[in-house]
Amino acid sequence: MFANYLIGLREGLEASLVVCILVAYLVKTDNRSKLPPIWLGVAIAVALSLAVGAVLQFGSSQLTFEAQEALGGGLSIVAVALVTWMVFWMRRTARHLKAELQGKLNEALAIGTGALVATAFLAVGREGLETALFIWSAVQATGDGARPVLGAALGLLTAVMLGWLFYRGALRINLAKFFTWTGALLVIVAAGVLAYGIHDLQEAELLPGLDHRLFDISATVPPDSWYGTLLKGIFNFQPNPSVLQATIWALYLAPVLFWFLRPQPAKEAPAPA
Numbered sequence: 707m708f709a710n711y712l713i714g715l716r717e718g719l720e721a722s723l724v725v726c727i728l729v730a731y732l733v734k735t736d737n738r739s740k741l742p743p744i745w746l747g748v749a750i751a752v753a754l755s756l757a758v759g760a761v762l763q764f765g766s767s768q769l770t771f772e773a774q775e776a777l778g779g780g781l782s783i784v785a786v787a788l789v790t791w792m793v794f795w796m797r798r799t800a801r802h803l804k805a806e807l808q809g810k811l812n813e814a815l816a817i818g819t820g821a822l823v824a825t826a827f828l829a830v831g832r833e834g835l836e837t838a839l840f841i842w843s844a845v846q847a848t849g850d851g852a853r854p855v856l857g858a859a860l861g862l863l864t865a866v867m868l869g870w871l872f873y874r875g876a877l878r879i880n881l882a883k884f885f886t887w888t889g890a891l892l893v894i895v896a897a898g899v900l901a902y903g904i905h906d907l908q909e910a911e912l913l914p915g916l917d918h919r920l921f922d923i924s925a926t927v928p929p930d931s932w933y934g935t936l937l938k939g940i941f942n943f944q945p946n947p948s949v950l951q952a953t954i955w956a957l958y959l960a961p962v963l964f965w966f967l968r969p970q971p972a973k974e975a976p977a978p979a
Contacts, residue, residue, distance in 0.1 A: 707857030709895050710841055714861020716888045717837040720796060722869025724829040727807045730873060743819045747826025755834030762842045775910035782843040782903025786896045788836045790962060793889035797882075797966070837862075843899050886967075893966055897959040898942025901951045908948060915950045922946040 725748060732740050762781070807829065814821035837858065845854045908916040924945045927934050937943035944951070 707853045707860075710854040710857035711861040711864075712888060712891055712895065713837060713840055714858035715865050716861075716885075716892060717792075717833045717840075718862040718865025719868055719884075720792075721830045721833040722865050723872065724807060724833075725826070726869050726873045728811055728826060728829070731808050731811055737815065740815065740819075740822055743822035744826045747823040747828075748830050750823070751827045751831035751834050754831060755838045758835060759838040759842055762838070763845070772910045775906040776912055778843070779903040779906030779910060779912070781839060782899050782906065785836070785840045785843045786900045786903070786958075789840055789892055789896050792833075792836055793885075793892055793966065796885050797889060840899070843903070890963060890967060893963050894959065895942070897955050897962075900958050901944070901947065901955040902942045904951045904954050905944070905948065908950065913950060915948050918949045919946050920949045920952045 725744070728744050729741065732738065732744065810825055810829075811822075814825040841854060841858045904913065905916075907913040922945065927937065927943075927945045929938065929945060934943075934945065947955075
C-alpha cells in the first residue's frame with residue numbers, strides 16, 4: 707500500500723497542480739466561461755487512464771502463462787522508463803511549470819474550445835497513463851490486487867485534497883524538495899519493479915538464467931512473513947533473486963539515484979555591463 711500510495715500521491719499531485727494552475731489562470735483572467743472545457747479534458751483523461759488499467763488487467767487474463775509473463779515483464783520495463791523520465795522532467799521543469807502551462811493555455815484560448823479540452827487532457831493524461839501502467843506492474847509484482855489499488859486511491863485522494871488547498875492558498879510547501887525526495891523514493895521502487903520485470907521475462911523464457919540464483923535467504927526472510935511482505939510491497943524485494951535480476955537492479959539504481967540526487971549546477975550571474 708505504501709509504495710502505491712506514494713505513486714498515487716506523486717502522480718496525482720502533479721496532475722492536481724496542473725489543474726490548479728489552469729483553473730486559477732482562467733479565473734484571474736475573467737475566463738470562467740472556459741472552465742467547462744478544462745473539466746471535460748480532465749474527465750476524459752481520467753476515463754482513459756481507468757480504461758487502460760482495465761484493459762491491462764482483464765485483457766492479460768486471457769493470455770497463456772508465457773504470454774502473461776512476457777507482457778508483464780515488457781510493460782514493467784516501459785513503466786520504469788516512463789517513471790524515470792517523469793521524475794527527472796519534473797525536477798528540471800518544476801520552477802517553470804506555471805509559465806509553460808499559461809503559455810499553452812493562451813494559445814488554446816486563441817484557438818477555441820477543442821484546444822482547451824486537448825490542453826487539459828494532455829496535461830493530466832500523461833500522469834494518468836503513467837499511474838495506470840505503474841500500478842498495474844505493481845499489482846502483478848505483488849500478486850495482490852486489493853491493497854496496491856487501495857494505496858494508490860488513497861494517494862490520489864490526498865493529492866486532490868492538497869491541490870484544492872494549494873488553490874485556496876491555504877497550503878504552502880517547498881515543492882522542489884517534495885519532488886526531489888519523493889522522486890528518489892520512486893527511483894528505488896522503480897528499481898524493484900524493473901527487477902521483477904526481468905524475472906517475468908526469464909519465466910517467459912525470453913531471458914536466460916532463471917535458475918542461477920545470486921543468493922537465497924528465503925529461510926531468513928520468508929516471503930509470506932510480515933516483514934517479507936513489507937519488503938516486497940515497498941521495494942519488490944525477492945529473497946532469492948537471479949544473478950541477472952540483481953545485476954540489472956544495481957546497474958539501474960546506482961547511476962540513476964546518483965544522477966538524480968546530484969546537486970543542480972548553479973547558474974552563472976550575467977557579467978556586469
